[in-house]
Amino acid sequence: MNQEDVSFAPPSQSSQPFLEVVGVHKRFTGVHALRGVSLAFERGQIYHLLGENGCGKSTLIKIISGAQPPDEGQLVIEGVPHARLSALEALAAGIETVYQDLSLLPNMSVAENVALTSELATHEGRLARTFDRRVLAATAARALEAVGLPGNADFQATLIEQLPLATRQLVAIARAIASEAKFVIMDEPTTSLTQKEVDNLIAVLANLRAQGVTVLFVSHKLDECYAIGGEVIVLRDGQKMAQGPIAQFTKAQISELMTGRHLSNERYREGAHAEDVVLDVRNFTRAGQFSDVAFKLHGGEILGVTGLLDSGRNELARALAGVAPALSGEVLLDGKRIALRTPSDAKRHRIGYVPEDRLNEGLFLDKPIRDNVITAMISSLRDRFGQIDRTRAEALAVQTVKDLQIATPGVDKPVQSLSGGNQQRVLIGRWLAIDPRVLILHGPTVGVDVGSKDIIYRIMQRLSQRGIGIILISDDLPELLQNCDRILMMKKGRVAAEYRADALSEADLYHALLSEAA
């Protein structure tokens, strides 16, 4: 690092990139996460950072936002080199990160979340002082209006915990604007948004860009990246594979750059399911969420369920899992009527549920993979003194890791050390341990990279060949078309239509999804 040399460079304002990452290396115990990454970010440009889980994306973001120092290399912000940045220095330099969890304080008001951070950063983090509430409100109003939210006092006083997720997303962006950010990093901002909300977010991004703000956008959804436009940066194994205008790359090319292998959009589904009906759902109703839902699921069949966010698909999934049970209607498993009032009911009848929100609803993140795998069938591991048979637990976990190709050095590693796709496989593995009749997969590839998706799809197909009936609830249309036998379209809490997946084009399914007729 020759800081002296660089400091001679005249601080030209216009031509120089806002931020340069120069030869950055980062090692964690045993892992070389970044291997000499160099990037330049121009003002007013949108960049898409793409790569599989574990390629070094998150590490790069953390280094740029000052959460972690690089081992080697430096960051040059507006011509000034930094060997390392603190979080406050990054904020003061105008680098704002909208993390996937949004980093909003749920117990505080919208205004405070939007405007206090900039207040803190402009005063070097000093806490021993008062603040001007009128200035705070004015800053918040300006930033909120810039993202299209109301700036009035009523909305400003609302607590974050009372807001829906999409609005929180915009509040987090408003915070970046309030801090007069020059560089905004967004980590998978669209994962849980509806189409309309995504469109709005894209409009806000365009607005930011017009004001000369640089945006670094991290997403797994390639279609969105194309819709937004700008430059693409592909990372693989801690190295930059490509950088350039996104329109010059095809999706297949990008996938190949990310994974190093060629991916097709062929159907994974092959063969036919058995004729026996495993699950027969009749008049399934939970007032205000879904009503009169009826369908049959055959052994070894993969049944897709889709619909818009308010269609009741999520609620249906949770009802079948006994999490938020249906209030009327009946469910027959192998011809026998069963009650699904609690998650234990579902488990007892060998109905497995992999929730959409795996971090909060599914996994014990700080517990070993082994413990996560055995939780569903833990009672059958008891010996006669009620102790857990550790040898069998270990063997089972090792088997699951092997079966599902979970990439980990050992089953005693905590689940949070795994990438998203591997975490998802741990969850699926948990249910395989009870030898399920029915498996409900709710958004199994949300936030999962292309390579992991491929593995999860193959696992799904293998499971169906074992005769397990699978219900796949998803809003990823290619995923449904590639994997299912039939697809149910839900609208306003009812099953509006049923399609055969092999006789349907994506465009047709897309139009069916958006059409208002219910």
Place this chain on the structure above:
Amino acid sequence: MNSRIQPRIDSSIDSPIDSSVDSSIKQTMSTPNVVEIAPSPEPRGLRMRLARNPEWFTVALIVVTCLIVGAINPRFFQFATLFDLLHSATTMSLFALGTLVVLASGGIDVSFTAIAALTMYGITKAVFAWWPDAPFALILITGALGGVVLGVVNGLLVHRLKAPSLIVTIGTQYLYRGLLLTFIGTTFFMNIPHSMDHFGRIPLFFYHTADGLRAVLPASVLALVAAALVTWWLLNRTMMGRGVYAMGGSLAIAERLGYNLRAIHLFVFGYTGMLAGIAGILHVSNNRLANPFDLVGSELDVIAAVILGGARITGGTGTVVGTLLGVVLVTLIKSVLILVGVPSTWQKVIIGAFILLAGTLFALQRKS
């Protein structure tokens, strides 16, 4: 690959993106920059109002208690009762305001009674031995400083060890109390320094009741008012106060946003210690008695009062007004039940029932 965005692109997966994308981008960009926020379904009415201002529930409990007690014993409704109430609530209010700050920051402190006991007994004994004529203001300041030091020790430990504050303060409670009883003394004494004794007798206001008794509002009530105002100001008008709530909302997020957690920890526990030290000195001068076995053991009453005032045990919430109401409620139950002939052993039953009631109500409210 979420095709809800651009179905057209998928049809051209293996060919370079054509101009149709560009036009669609422009279309998107020209979208008027106004969001329709799905108005979050706000359940109106009592529940909602209770969610925002849980202290109304405390007010309701206070009113009900007063009405019942007053109906049984009409003598309850007189100024003397109010004076008594304020008098006995002073120490607890100071404790409770400190506890509010700790709870708001996402922590919990059970050592403040030990801090109060150590400072009050140690300082009273020292002053009596070496400088019996010391002015009261000086004694009070010494108590406050002593409390700050002991509180800062808590704060440093919590921050350094990254340990739950409950564990740390259980440890320091035993430690402070053990130090007091081992090295300072175990006997109580009633001949306290003159200035302390005198302060305890200064009436802020007094009148003669119908039966000729002198009802006195002691000057120490001023400390309650001052502490409430200062705490309110600190929590709501300074960055430090906002930092306290931020940390209570989420430690990790607050750190990421650039809040100095060390400073906040030291402030929170130091401030609680200071209030405890002041409370200890006032306690001695009000009761004209320095008893080393006093106070410790009443932590749960204080925490109960703050919780009844609407603060969540999980942190990040709580108001000064609510806390004071909680203290009033608990003090009311403790002091007036005797007036209506309820044995004092029933106090705990009633406080327990109220806490369960409040807990159930808040839990139900959050579920909905």
